[in-house]
Structures are given as structure tokens and as C-alpha cells.
Amino acid sequence: MSTNITFAIGQPLYIRMVSPQSTTYVTRILAMSMHTLTISIPYDEGRMLLWPVGTWLEVIASNPGGDYVFNAEILSRALGDVKSYIITRPQTIARYNNRHLTSGAMTRVIALTSGKGGVGKTTLAINLAIALASYGKRVFIMDVDLGTANVDVLLGLRPQWDITAVLAEEKSLLDIAIPAPGNIAVIPGGSGLQELTQMSESRFIKLIHSFNQLDGLADILLLDTGAGISRDVSNFLLAADEVVVVTTPEPHALTDAYAIIKIMHKLQCSSRKMLIVNRAETVEEAREVADKLITASHHFLHQEIKYLGSVCEDRVVRKSLKAQYPLILSHPQSAVAKDVRAIAANLLHLPVNPVNTEANRGITGFVSKLVSLFRRNSSEKILQPY
Known part of the structure; x- marks a missing residue:
């Protein structure tokens, strides 16, 4: 493979999604800048291939010295008279390229999703974040349930700013982050704002690129x-490193969970896919539900789904919701808290033995100092949204 690469207008490129069994297509360079390439959108049997913003591509460019292969991220797309994608050039700062340049420094982005509401996803996300922090991890939870965000409400927080300030370029992602119980930080989403439910692709790009700040x-x-x-949900799933599908044993919830896995398959989502069964009566019931979904996904979609575990039905969940305080802190010895900690350990490939929270005060101090520091220095270039 060539180590030097030059690009030219009209040059053909061979691109494919970074996912197993993806097809390679031919495109051409339409325009160039210092950090990006504008390429024609490829077609497949007369059908334009509309890949979402945030999709990762493997690109092959032929040069006299040999083929040059690099990974690129779709930053934008134009669907006017000239149909095109804007992608990153080699060595440009982009989420996927950074994965290879900053070993160990990349923030692990995990999206929690469900095919329907009412499966306890947000409550699980909050307690899972705290469980992960109990293992000494620096954890941020970002509420991207755009328009109806409520993570801050469930934690009894009153944020001064939310995602809308980032999209308006008034604040950086770290400006709006606030410390929360359990040694985590929360990035509040906007609630009751219709414009968030219809986010344009340019605003979505801006939000995804702000992840780099972490x-x-x-x-x-x-x-x-x-x-x-929705489109916004699928875009976040495509942009994440990993996706956790949350379901319950109810047949309709299981059907909806399969539907979202099917959508990810259709969009050629390359994120690692995992499953949690929430509100299970027994471990055996949860395992049976998981086996059905995993088997169907493998047989019909050729998708591999990792089972992370289950969370039992427990009355302490409702008590914690009313108190606006995470159950993993209010009832740490409850069965549901133990289930969540086991799932966190599974995500981290660790035994179920969380770090003592008293010995972990440094994480709380880190979050508080970090937020304070970045608010004082928000005018510095490194904190500006990409």
C-alpha cells in the first residue's frame, strides 16, 4: 500500500461501508478542501445509495505507487442538482480516524435504544452510568431523546443550559455538562422544543462532532x-461505537426490539450490537427472551447480538423514580442494583467487583473540576465545537 497520496478532481475512488459483507462502489472526487473531499453519491442498479451522516467508510484511492486505503467519515451530503457526500481526508480529525491515532484515549460511545417507550431505558441508562463509574470509569450520560429529554428530571437536576445551546454555538458540550449523583456527569437534552425533534443534518453533524471534546x-x-x-434515533445509532437494545419480556416489546435491529441492518450499521432484557420476572425468562431475539437476528439478518444480561422487576425502581434519586445509590443491595452492576462489569469485561465508592471520590472531584475548568476557558480554541 502506498504511504503517499495525492488527490485530483475527477479521480475515481472505491468506497464501502466499514461493516462485514458490505459492497464496494465506485465514486469520483468532485471538489477538495484542506480537510475534506466532496465525492459523487454512488448508485446501485439505478438506486442512489443514501448513507446517513456519521457513516464510516473504507476508501481506496489508486495512485502510481499503489493503492492507498484509509477510513473516512461522512460529514454531510448534498441532494441538489449534484448529489454528493462530503467525507474526511486521511489524517483529518474525525471520530473514526482518531480511534487509530489515540489508542486508549478515545471516549467509548455507547447508545441505548429501544423499539418502543416504556421499557425503562432511561432509568436503566442512569443506573448503568453510575455502575460503570463505580468501576473507576469517567462516565458522561448525554440525553439525546430530542424534544422530550428527561435524564436531568429523573436525577433532580436543574441545568442552566442544554443541547440547544451547543447547537446554537453559544456553549460547548463541556460548558453544559453538570455533575450528578454517583460520580457521573450529565449533558442535558432539550425538552418541549419542537425544533429538536426535526434536527437538520448540519445541526446533527455539529452535535456529533462535539463528541470529540470528550x-x-x-x-x-x-x-x-x-x-x-425516527431518523434522529437511527443517526445516533450509526454514529455510536456500540448500541445496546433494551427490551422487556412482553411480546410487543420484543417485536419492536427486533424491528430496530432490522432497521440497523438495513442501514448497514457497523456498531457493535448488544441486548439487555429489563423488568424480567426471572433470569430464565430473560434468557429465553434473549435467545429468541438473538436467534432471529442471526438467522434472518445475519447480525450477531451479544447478550449483556437482565434486570429483574423490582418495586424499588418506582420508589427511586418518585424520590428522583438513582436506585443503585438508594438501594445498593437490591436485586436490581446487583443486576445493573453485573451488566456494567460485562460491558467492561471485568468481574463483578466495583471500586469502593468512598475510595472513588476522585471521580466526583474530576467531574466538578473539569466542568469548572472548561467553563472558565470556554473561549479557548480547543473547546470550540468542531
């Missing part, structure tokens, strides 16, 4: 997505 400062970013299979 690289090296947070170990894990949990995205609490909205229920259902």
Missing part, C-alpha cells in the same frame, strides 16, 4: 436515545 477526558459516553426508529 476524547481523553471521559472514558464512556452513554447516549440515551429516544424510543422508536
